[in-house]
Amino acid sequence: MLSERRLEVLRAIVQDYVGTEEPVGSKALTERHKLGVSPATVRNDMAVLEDEGFIAQPHTSAGRIPTDKGYRLFVDKLAGVKPLSSPERRAIQNFLDGAVDLDDVVGRTVRLLAQLTRQVAVVQYPSLTRSTVRHVELLALAPARLMLVLITDTGRVEQRMIDAPAPFGETSLADLRARLNSRIVGRRFADVPQLVQDLPDSFEQEDRGVVSTVLATLLETLVEETEERLMIGGTANITRFGHDFPLTIRPVLEALEEHVVLLKLLGEAKDPGMTVRIGHENAHEGLNSTSVVAVGYGSGDEAVAKLGVVGPTRMDYPGTMGAVRAVARYVGQILAES
Amino acid sequence: MLSERRLEVLRAIVQDYVGTEEPVGSKALTERHKLGVSPATVRNDMAVLEDEGFIAQPHTSAGRIPTDKGYRLFVDKLAGVKPLSSPERRAIQNFLDGAVDLDDVVGRTVRLLAQLTRQVAVVQYPSLTRSTVRHVELLALAPARLMLVLITDTGRVEQRMIDAPAPFGETSLADLRARLNSRIVGRRFADVPQLVQDLPDSFEQEDRGVVSTVLATLLETLVEETEERLMIGGTANITRFGHDFPLTIRPVLEALEEHVVLLKLLGEAKDPGMTVRIGHENAHEGLNSTSVVAVGYGSGDEAVAKLGVVGPTRMDYPGTMGAVRAVARYVGQILAES
DNA sequence: TGTTGGCACTCCCCGTGAGCGAGTGCCAAG
């Protein structure tokens, strides 16, 4: 185990490097931090930290920079979560309060997060699987052409066209609509399949085909839309990620375009609290020189989706984590209110 | 007026520069193109072209590169629109045919366009103002809480919550729903306001407040959603824009984030055909070193929205224009079918 | 055993200068 002071040295190195973006040497460290020891001692400590793999030098006779492992130790043991200042809190609240619908909430959140952290923000739309049904609507656009509209408690609306195998009377339609709603409104998506299982049997023979088709489409919508959507913002901030440009930036932009990858990334964050993935801890290769800070948010006590930021491994972890957590809380509140 | 050969020289310069990304000199030009004259002659022509402002040299004693004005002449007079190869056409069709809903169509289009042009693609969602109403649905979520769902002929769905000033019975609701639909289904959004103007009068006194509120929300939706949405793709391609990195790329990314700016940009493209804005012709400063190729698309004979790409001024204009036009056509077809 | 100052050493970084070469402008001849 590392001594108290060595940890302190590591913390100092991380802080300085994050600030200056330049390898930090022993002398500069003792000058900027009150470690109470001489540069020579710090050098010894650095040698140990390097042996253990927490820091590295880009070249012989250069200062040290933290490794992924070093950052990991930093966030696990050395860094707290820096709470936001109260003006910041107020700004968040004001900014989010004006939202009019779900798209707007997500849009504002992503902009806010990008602005606060000066990094790339990613916000997942509230997931359908954990949400409940607020209403199902069935419309006849033509005798054998129906539209299914599904409204969730998080304000999301999904619609699907249905080509019915046979014409379907207005009364049967109203009947189906009513029965469907009475069964599944207020229920979780995951529970819907078994709740509607026996519904076709209660209809006239001639209508069963249509009913089955409608139900099939409904269930399909539930499954399909579990492929969640997300919104990204602050892409311009990648220019801050590093100086070694085209090389670093390209794969990151590509990764950001693949929403599937990002969703997986967010999804992996199983931790009920905040999850921080540093550099190579990210499964996706393009993000090997970035860190992802993610946290769940939700309208109630349960998380319905995730949000987070993607930034350089060399980032201000306490500040970023503070911002991410705070934004998630406020979004949760907003969703609960609406 | 410039002689035939001088135009030919300009064309050759543009083509070579687009290919190599390096200033092109007189000797190289005569070698790669059959101009039938000597380098010295070409040098004279170049001097003229430079005087006229069509080309410039980065430094004394370097080759020439086209200016914005040079590109402008090139696209106006010298370049055709390069039709796509038939495998490409087939690929487009296949790729777009699988789309299941509007989001999917737009999403596929944007990816397709980005892939074909290797540039940043921008696709505007079909505008509401020009589309027609397919259906309006009114649901009572609670006695005094309604939801309005608006479905357009382009497959777009908008929903709004309404807090009614008074409870509203199910029969009244059904009545309003029916009357509303019979009046505005199939009509253009722009015509809706006057079509519903006198609707409250035909209701019982006690229901008029609610009806007015509903109508107000409906009209508001029409107006508000004229702020159109758009989707962007292929952002990673900005890394191809130039070598002078952080400087160029940052403002472009910022501009791409401001959808309002992009919408304005697309909107300015009044031309019924294709519009090409080159470098400083773009009003937005961040896009001064990029070109925008945009064209309208629509389900019928009329354009309902725009799509296009943003790329370096140094782009393959004929190829890009060909791809943009072809994609717009196919998207139009897809929309018309659905 | 841990800490400290001293010291030689290693390299990165940066400015300088030379040589190269692509490209130009001009001129005189065809």
Add this chain to the structure above:
DNA sequence: CTTGGCACTCGCTCACGGGGAGTGCCAACA
């Protein structure tokens, strides 16, 4: 108007050489 010739410009590359920040090691000291 076109062409070949020619001197000139200037960006690019590379080698050379301090300067400096930082290191590792060692011997001395608590």
